[in-house]
Amino acid sequence: MIELGVIDIREKIFSGELTSEQITKAYVDEIKKSNINAVIEIFDDAIDTAKQMDERIKNGYRGKLAGVPILVKDNILIKGKHCSAGSLFLKDYIAEYTSTVAQKLIDEGAILLGRTNMDEFAMGSGTETSFYGKTLNPHDNSRVPGGSSGGSAAAVAANLCAAALGTDTGGSIRQPSSYCGVVGIKPAYGRVSRYGVIAFASSLDQVGPITKNVEDNALLLEILSGQDKNDETSENEPKVEYLKDYKNSISGLKVGVINSVEDMLKGLESEKNYNLAKQFLIDSGAEIVNLDINNMELVLPVYYIIAPAEATSNLARFDGVKYSRRSEKAKNIDEIYKFSRTEGFGDEVKRRIMLGNYVLSSGYFDAYYNKARSLQAKLRDEFLSAFKNCDIILMPTTKGEAYKLGSKTDPVDAYKEDIFTVSANITGLPSISIPFGSGSTGLPIGMQLLAPHFMEKRLYHLAKFIESNKEIK
Amino acid sequence: MISLEELKHLEDLSRLEFTDTAREKILKDINSMIDFASQIQNADCENKSFIKSMDMKDLREDEPKQGLSQEEVISNAPMKRKGCFAVPRIMD
Numbered sequence: 001m002i003e004l005g006v007i008d009i010r011e012k013i014f015s016g017e018l019t020s021e022q023i024t025k026a027y028v029d030e031i032k033k034s035n036i037n038a039v040i041e042i043f044d045d046a047i048d049t050a051k052q053m054d055e056r057i058k059n060g061y062r063g064k065l066a067g068v069p070i071l072v073k074d075n076i077l078i079k080g081k082h083c084s085a086g087s088l089f090l091k092d093y094i095a096e097y098t099s100t101v102a103q104k105l106i107d108e109g110a111i112l113l114g115r116t117n118m119d120e121f122a123m124g125s126g127t128e129t130s131f132y133g134k135t136l137n138p139h140d141n142s143r144v145p146g147g148s149s150g151g152s153a154a155a156v157a158a159n160l161c162a163a164a165l166g167t168d169t170g171g172s173i174r175q176p177s178s179y180c181g182v183v184g185i186k187p188a189y190g191r192v193s194r195y196g197v198i199a200f201a202s203s204l205d206q207v208g209p210i211t212k213n214v215e216d217n218a219l220l221l222e223i224l225s226g227q228d229k230n231d232e233t234s235e236n237e238p239k240v241e242y243l244k245d246y247k248n249s250i251s252g253l254k255v256g257v258i259n260s261v262e263d264m265l266k267g268l269e270s271e272k273n274y275n276l277a278k279q280f281l282i283d284s285g286a287e288i289v290n291l292d293i294n295n296m297e298l299v300l301p302v303y304y305i306i307a308p309a310e311a312t313s314n315l316a317r318f319d320g321v322k323y324s325r326r327s328e329k330a331k332n333i334d335e336i337y338k339f340s341r342t343e344g345f346g347d348e349v350k351r352r353i354m355l356g357n358y359v360l361s362s363g364y365f366d367a368y369y370n371k372a373r374s375l376q377a378k379l380r381d382e383f384l385s386a387f388k389n390c391d392i393i394l395m396p397t398t399k400g401e402a403y404k405l406g407s408k409t410d411p412v413d414a415y416k417e418d419i420f421t422v423s424a425n426i427t428g429l430p431s432i433s434i435p436f437g438s439g440s441t442g443l444p445i446g447m448q449l450l451a452p453h454f455m456e457k458r459l460y461h462l463a464k465f466i467e468s469n470k471e472i473k
Numbered sequence: 474m475i476s477l478e479e480l481k482h483l484e485d486l487s488r489l490e491f492t493d494t495a496r497e498k499i500l501k502d503i504n505s506m507i508d509f510a511s512q513i514q515n516a517d518c519e520n521k522s523f524i525k526s527m528d529m530k531d532l533r534e535d536e537p538k539q540g541l542s543q544e545e546v547i548s549n550a551p552m553k554r555k556g557c558f559a560v561p562r563i564m565d
Contacts, residue, residue, distance in 0.1 A: 096545045229533070301512045312487070319488075321558050326551035333560050337488040350489055351499065355506050357486040358475070368510060374518050411502050412509045 002026050002159040006068050006216040009162050013057060013067045020057070020067025023162075024050035024111050027069050031114070031160045036136040038145070038155040040074060041082060042114040050111045063109025064223060070105055071164040073152050074115045075122060075198040076207070078102045085198045086118040086130035086148075089344030093324040099196025100228045101165060101207050108223050113161055116151030120346045121315065122172055122200045124148050125417040126408065129348045134405060137179060139443050143402040146176030152210045153180040163211045163220060167197060169204045170303055171397075171421025174433035177210055178397035178446030181435045183217045183463070184210040188453045189428035190235035192221075193228030201310035202233070204303075204425040214434065214464045218242035221456060235454070242460040250465050251285035256390030260296040264419065269400025273437045273445045277394060280470055289390040293382045296423070298375055303422040304415055305359050305372035312356030318344065351411060380427045387452045392462055395420050397446035401439035424450055432459040434466060474504050 001023060004012070012018040024047050031039045046069070053067045072078070075085040077095035084090040102112065119129045127135040127150025135150045137143040138158035145154035149166030153176035156164050166173040168186035177184030185208045192207045199205060209220035227236045257278065265271045282288060320326040320340025327339030345353070359368035386393065397420060408414040424431035429450050436447035447466075451458040475483075480500050484490055491499055543556050552559040 093549050096541055096548055232533075295516060295518075298513050298516055301510050304506070305510050305513070320551065321560060322550055324549045324551060331561065333563055336560060338490050341488050342490045345489070350487075350491075351502055351506065353487045353489065354480075354483050354499065354503055355510070357483050358503070358507065359510065361483075361486065367514060370520065371513055371516070371518070372510075374520050375513055375516055378518055410505070412505050415509070 002030050003212075004162065005212040006065065006162045006219060009068050010064070010066055014062070020050040020053045020069075020111060021047060023067070024069045024113065027113055027161055030158075034158060034160055036138050036141065036145070036154055036158060037133055038116055038135050038138075038151040038158060039071060039114050039160055040117050040132045040151070043081060043112060046111055046113050053109060053111060056109075061109065063107070064219065065105060066109035067111060068109070068162045069111045069113040071113050071116050071152060071155050071161040072102060073149050073164070073166050074118050075167060076102055076115075076165055077196040077198070078112060081115070083115065083198070084131065085122065086120045086132060087344065087346070087349070088131040089318050089325050089340075090323060091131065091325070095196070097196060100193035100230060101197065101224050104223050105165075116149070116155050116164055118151055119148035119348070121198070121311070121349050122148040122167055122169055123311070123348050123352055125171070125175060125414055126403070126405070127151060127154075127176070128405065129346055131346065136405070137402045137443075139181065140402065140441070143404055143443070144179065146179035146398075146402060148172040149184075149210065150176045153177050153182055153184065156180065156182045156210050156212060163209055163216055165207060166210050167200075167205060167207050168425065169200045170307060170425050171418045173208045173210060174397050174421050174431060174446065174448060175417065177433045178435075179402035179444065181444030181446075182210055182212060183214055183432065183434050184208060185217055185221060185432040185456065185459065186424055186430065187221060187225065187456055188430040190233055191237065191430065191454065191456070192224050193226070193231040193234045195228055195230035199314040201307040202314065203310060204307060214460060214467045215243060217432070218460045237454050240457050242457050243464060246461060246464055248465065248468060249285070250281070250462060253286040253392065253462065254289050254390040255281050255286045256289045256291045256386055256393040258291045258293050258296060258393065258395065260293060261395055261420065264297070265396060269439045270396040270398060270445050273439075273447065274394075274396045277436050277447045277466075280466070281394070284465070284469065291386045291390065291393070293379070293386060295375060295379060295382075299379060299423045299426055300415065300419055302372045302375045302379070303418065303426055304355070305368050306376065306426070308352040308356035309360050309369055310356070312353050312360065315349070315353055348411065376426050379423065383423070383427045383429060383450075384452070391451070392458050393450040395448045395450065397421060397433040397448040401441060401443040401445060420448060429453060430456045430459060432463050434463045436466070436470070475500070475507065
């Protein structure tokens with residue numbers, strides 16, 4: 001039963017075939033047996049909550065997630081629970097309030113099962129920088145699951161939960177979804193509230209679901225979305241039932257492909273999957289539109305200026321005064337700041353704070369930060385005008401299969417992992433990754449779809465079409 | 474390329490401190506990161522603002538509301554005294 005997804009579990013619970021307690025216990029057992037280190041804590045009240053939920057369901061409760069066990073990434077706050085963003089700095093931190101996204105799951109009857117491992121402060125592509133150790137790819141334990149939501153994607157793929165929440169600042173939901181063979185969406189910027197989510201780069205961060213299939217994903221995003229008075233960046237967009245009028249046809253759909261992306265793909269492992277996807281869409285009646293988008297090769301350096309700049313500001317709050325950790329060596333206030341941060345943060349976080357301060361410091365601000373922001377605006381305009389000629393854009397999610405653990409020792413080399421995913425964050429566009437075949441050793445590879453702002457419905461329709469009609473090899 | 478002196482300045486701005494051995498590695502890393510970021514400098518692009526202009530109607534009413542209690546706010550502080558965050562004496 002552990003291989004079931006969200007909707008299947010809910011239906012079986014409603015029909016009396018399964019209880020929430022049974023499925024919750026099954027996942028708890030599976031997590032305890034698992035060797036991939038995807039889950040860093042099983043909540044001790046999960047089984048009791050499931051028992052109470054079974055009672056409520058007996059009495060007629062019909063929440064959209066009634067009794068369904070879901071894991072959340074370690075940067076999403078739940079009142080009274082530990083939340084550490086994968087960092088030693090927050091090892092002992094206990095959330096004082098509940099994030100909007102977790103509350104929305106609770107309000108629909110979900111059982112919050114535990115928290116998943118992640119790169120420290122969501123900075124990484126392999127879930128190798130966590131204070132809690134590396135997470136392994138469930139399909140091949142010698143490889144990374146991707147990152148930073150690697151724990152969430154690996155847990156979904158290994159059937160340690162029905163679904164999980166991740167966060168995506170530069171690809172952190174989609175890239176691990178590609179590597180683990182699951183479905184992950186980064187919603188449009190402003191679709192989902194970030195209240196109670198530990199911030200990395202506030203103009204790029206979004207929360208999204210990682211699931212075993214497209215329908216589960218659409219249901220979860222429907223629940224998570226909506227304006228929140230506690231997050232001023234959440235937009236007043238109407239709630240959409242994403243798959244309500246799904247038709248099993250894409251005839252006449254205009255799918256954009258970016259010429260410069262095709263150039264970058266030459267010789268990469270996912271080129272084959274991308275070409276197969278393109279051919280599949282043509283065979284299914286879609287029209288391919290070639291797009292010229294300038295400066296695509298600069299989207300990655302733009303991202304690696306803006307994201308560290310914002311991270312530097314967001315991580316200034318970790319000062320040894322407010323959140324759980326203070327260096328024991330510190331004798332005065334300056335030492336409290338300096339020693340607590342030096343002891344509490346890992347290497348990658350320190351590097352990005354340093355780079356962020358560099359691009360924001362006087363003398364470099366215009367050449368780096370302002371220039372990056374200008375290029376960001378230009379890229380956004382280019383994507384928006386590209387959507388005048390097409391409905392949706394197709395891109396690979398990753399360069400290929402998951403890479404080997406420990407193989408990315410050079411930070412810039414690791415950053416190049418995000419080459420195809422960062423443009424959705426830089427432009428604020430919604431983007432989904434769905435499994436599409438495999439690579440040279442048989443491991444999963446994902447394809448990515450991008451749509452105009454708040455047009456997640458288009459993503460789900462095409463994703464569902466691909467999932468239903470493509471014999472994934 | 475930044476020098477060792479500039480690196481130390483960045484450490485100060487970042488409220489971080491590296492040992493001499495760690496500094497060698499971080500200097501190399503930061504320089505390769507800066508080098509990577511520098512690709513954008515030759516891009517042809519006029520100054521453009523990404524931030525959309527704000528309409529007064531987008532602003533919410535300034536209404537007082539219940540936030541976290543004082544106790545909750547300081548609940549994670551490593552040191553607290555009489556409902557406040559506590560730090561060592563700053564002024565002699």
